[in-house]
Amino acid sequence: MKAAENQKITKRSLCSVSVAAGKVAAITLIANGLLVGAAVAAPPVIELEIRDHLFYPAEFTVPADTKIKLLIHNMDPTPEEFESYELNREKVIPGNRRAVIFIGPLKPGTYPFFGEFYPKTAQGKILVQ
């Protein structure tokens, strides 16, 4: 009897906590929504390839203050992870698959990136001008 009562209470109170959680989540979504700008023109696409745990091209230049779409083809049968602390990006790309990562708008400078699974060979940098 008591256990059943407790169970009922717990269920009711879990409801109230989920309502509160919902409110906070909604606020976050709205806040995030405010940060979402209207997509203007499609950003320029830069294609990269991973072959034998190397990036091709390993170095390329992109314009400053511009959003760029990186399209990375992993030609190796093994997965790789594109990672860059400077760009704050991290994404696994399974073997023989493609991945899309958006970067920028960036300030002028050099932004190194690497493949976390084969960091010795898979290295590159983006020059932003």
Next chain:
Amino acid sequence: MLINSVILILQETLEAALLIGVLLAINAQLRCHHRWLWYGLSTGAIIAALFALNMGSVAEWFDYAGQEVMNTVMQSLICLFLAAAVWLVSGLNRFQLGAWQQYGHYFGRLCGLIIMLAVIREGQEIMLYLGGFFSSGKHLQQVTMGSIIGFGIGASSGILLFYGLVGLPATWTKPVSLTLLALFAGTMLSQSALQLTQVDWIEQTAPLWDSSALLAEDSLLGELLYALVGYESKPTAAQVVSYIAGVCLVLIAAFRGSRYKRQHHLKQHHLKQQSGETA
């Protein structure tokens, strides 16, 4: 290859290990059973394997945003479950637990779900990484050794945190643990904001600050703080807002939870007094 594997596996294990350490510390203080740990770990590992095997197709969902969307869903769920778990145990101590048995049960179930999600998130990447080496057969010995060492350090950190929390003065264990859970919830939402920025679902804005010169994210302390409290050297506004929202959500749950139990306790006390008077 050895050092790379140590670092990679450590990075992936650390976050989950620390989270498990905190949940176990709360559990130990309440003296609840911890079967949920094993359920969470095993189901998490199985689902992670399924994800890793199908990562190729999952990644292509939503126009190549599949990984990010899945991660965001899992991270948001972890945040909500943490809030609910914190609500359940706030204001509860082991002396009352007899009357509040159900709370212990629900807490256990939620912990199981949280751990399952944490293991799926980190496990799938470990499995993809190791799967690549096992299929190619190269560097196998070094990678295996490195992974074992990395996993060992990660697991030890979780155990160390557990004993650190349990070893605190009894009145401190729960507040400190709950604070860590609140920061962890913030980390989850902040990471999901970053994931959505990466696939352009949230607009990239200039970082609010850059503390990479002060404390680099790839330094030892940086990595530890990243796993423990979600340290980012160059966070965007979306990340900071999400982080604060996650922390607040859990803190609100903690206050609401203990207030609810106090009021309910008083009500029961009055009822008992009344029934005593009529008798």
